[in-house]
Amino acid sequence: MTKDIKSYNILVIEDNPGDFILISDYLEEQFATVQIDHANNFNEARTKISLHDSNFDVILLDLSLPDKSGESLIAEMSILCRRCPVIILTGFADIEFSIKSLSQGIADYLLKDDINAFSLYKSIIYNIERKKTNLELEESEKRYSDIFHLSPQPMWIYEVESLAFLDVNTAAVASYGYSRDEFLAMTLNEILSTNHLVDTKETEFFYSGRTDGSSQGIYSYRKKSGDMIQVNVQSNVITHKGKKVKLILAIDITERLNYIRTIEMQNSKLQEIAWIQSHLVRAPLAKMMGLIDVIKNHSVSDMEKTELLVHVLDSAHEFDVLIKDIVGRTEDLQINLNEHEI
Amino acid sequence: MKFEVLIVDDDPIVILLHEKMVTASGSHSNPICFSSGILALDYILTNKDPDKKYFILLDINMPEMSGWDFLDEIIDYPVSSQVVVAVVTSSTNESDKRRAFNYKPVTEYIAKPLNVSILHQLSRKRELSAFFIHAEDPAGY
Numbered sequence A: 001m002t003k004d005i006k007s008y009n010i011l012v013i014e015d016n017p018g019d020f021i022l023i024s025d026y027l028e029e030q031f032a033t034v035q036i037d038h039a040n041n042f043n044e045a046r047t048k049i050s051l052h053d054s055n056f057d058v059i060l061l062d063l064s065l066p067d068k069s070g071e072s073l074i075a076e077m078s079i080l081c082r083r084c085p086v087i088i089l090t091g092f093a094d095i096e097f098s099i100k101s102l103s104q105g106i107a108d109y110l111l112k113d114d115i116n117a118f119s120l121y122k123s124i125i126y127n128i129e130r131k132k133t134n135l136e137l138e139e140s141e142k143r144y145s146d147i148f149h150l151s152p153q154p155m156w157i158y159e160v161e162s163l164a165f166l167d168v169n170t171a172a173v174a175s176y177g178y179s180r181d182e183f184l185a186m187t188l189n190e191i192l193s194t195n196h197l198v199d200t201k202e203t204e205f206f207y208s209g210r211t212d213g214s215s216q217g218i219y220s221y222r223k224k225s226g227d228m229i230q231v232n233v234q235s236n237v238i239t240h241k242g243k244k245v246k247l248i249l250a251i252d253i254t255e256r257l258n259y260i261r262t263i264e265m266q267n268s269k270l271q272e273i274a275w276i277q278s279h280l281v282r283a284p285l286a287k288m289m290g291l292i293d294v295i296k297n298h299s300v301s302d303m304e305k306t307e308l309l310v311h312v313l314d315s316a317h318e319f320d321v322l323i324k325d326i327v328g329r330t331e332d333l334q335i336n337l338n339e340h341e342i
Numbered sequence B: 001m002k003f004e005v006l007i008v009d010d011d012p013i014v015i016l017l018h019e020k021m022v023t024a025s026g027s028h029s030n031p032i033c034f035s036s037g038i039l040a041l042d043y044i045l046t047n048k049d050p051d052k053k054y055f056i057l058l059d060i061n062m063p064e065m066s067g068w069d070f071l072d073e074i075i076d077y078p079v080s081s082q083v084v085v086a087v088v089t090s091s092t093n094e095s096d097k098r099r100a101f102n103y104k105p106v107t108e109y110i111a112k113p114l115n116v117s118i119l120h121q122l123s124r125k126r127e128l129s130a131f132f133i134h135a136e137d138p139a140g141y
Helices: A017-032 A042-052 A070-080 A092-104 A117-150 A172-176 A180-186 A254-297 A304-338 B012-024 B037-044 B067-074 B077-083 B094-101 B116-123 B128-131
Strands: A005-014 A031-039 A056-062 A086-090 A110-112 A154-159 A165-168 A192-202 A213-220 A228-240 A243-252 B003-010 B032-034 B050-060 B081-091 B107-109
Touching: A005 A017, A005 A042, A017 A031, A017 A117, A031 A042, A031 A172, A042 A056, A042 A070, A056 A070, A056 A117, A056 A172, A070 B077, A086 A092, A086 A117, A092 A110, A110 A117, A154 A172, A172 A180, A172 B081, A228 A254, A228 B012, A228 B032, A243 B081, A254 A304, A254 B012, A254 B081, B003 B012, B003 B037, B003 B128, B012 B032, B012 B116, B012 B128, B050 B067, B050 B077, B077 B081, B081 B128, B107 B128
Parallel strands: A005 A031, A005 A056, A056 A086, A086 A110, B003 B032, B003 B050, B050 B081, B081 B107
Antiparallel strands: A154 A165, A154 A243, A192 A213, A213 A228, A228 A243
8 A cells, every 4th residue: 555645644532542553553654744743631731732733734632631521522633623523532332422423523534443544534524524525615604794794885685574683783783773692573564764765776687687586776864863865776596594584785875865965956947947048138138129129120210210229228138137047056056066065 | 712811929029020921921911810829728718619710820938828828728729620720939948849849739830030931831731721811802712
């Protein structure tokens, strides 16, 4: 059997010298380059682990050590060895306990009486690989959890059936004024206004042709302070621990809607001004042109001419008044704009 | 056939101007002037002569009854088939122009100020030329 040429660092925690020699032999049979470290009791093991800063690829642990054993040993080992698989070497008497320990963070257990060089080797390699995979999975889950919790926009998850909040992120807590605990004790109804539907496009089936149950709409939500805000809600349906839940991204668009409303108001005022320009302003001007045309091209008596010139001046004044009105209105618009700081 | 030219405008100076122009363009010698659409409408409706044809120079922006109101009213009456309207307004808006031509009696849209050369152009149009001769035709119509 060819040896594994990769180099390994293994800690064997075993107080029985005979057992230790046996295990070392098995290891040296299968591993070409192996650094075997030995601890006789828990304290020694703890020192070595802290020293080497989890540089061990795997730890082989005997269940009955002089200074610690059983459940407390398992508990302490789980805390010490977060990144390193721990394999228990046990006797028949402790099988049931060993099986239980798997759920406490132990990677595997082997029966001392039943192992041989190859079975030991196989278990070690398998558990190293499995530990690596588990750590990657944990990291990936943490990353997604961070995306949720650290998102600058409020996000929450609620159960579809009961409407109860299952989780909220920091931004939601900051935005709505409820603590995380307060949130988790509420349902969605407590923040929805009674007249909540402002505008909804239920897009269960029509959103980009997807049937993934995502939807979007604008809702009115109530903060703890009682203030109402307009929120653009995007939701996705996911399955979380077997239940149907909705993941919500809720962006406060109250300010934006206010700006839009202000701009719309300004627009209609501008349209008013445009109408005045085209309908009212031109009138005195057209009259002036007509009057001047008559004075110039038609035979008029001197008295008529004087009268007509008076009308020309009147029209000019009328024109002036209208211009001043328009200027006044545009100045008002400017003031409005400044107030809203658009 | 009797042909009458009516001038409808709320501004007395405009009426003065238009009256002068209509007369000066060698057209109808006695245009009839109204300071409001109500008066003009009243005049037309009380005149039950089926042989009479009316050419109206109609302003739009008038208080009480605007040019649009006048047109809305008159098309409900059969006498509207005896009426030809030229909208004369200070507005140069395309939308106002479109709106004017939606009314069947309206054949012209003139932006103020009206002048003699515009009237001469109108006098050459088929449907309006009859208004630009004297009411009493020597041939005895």
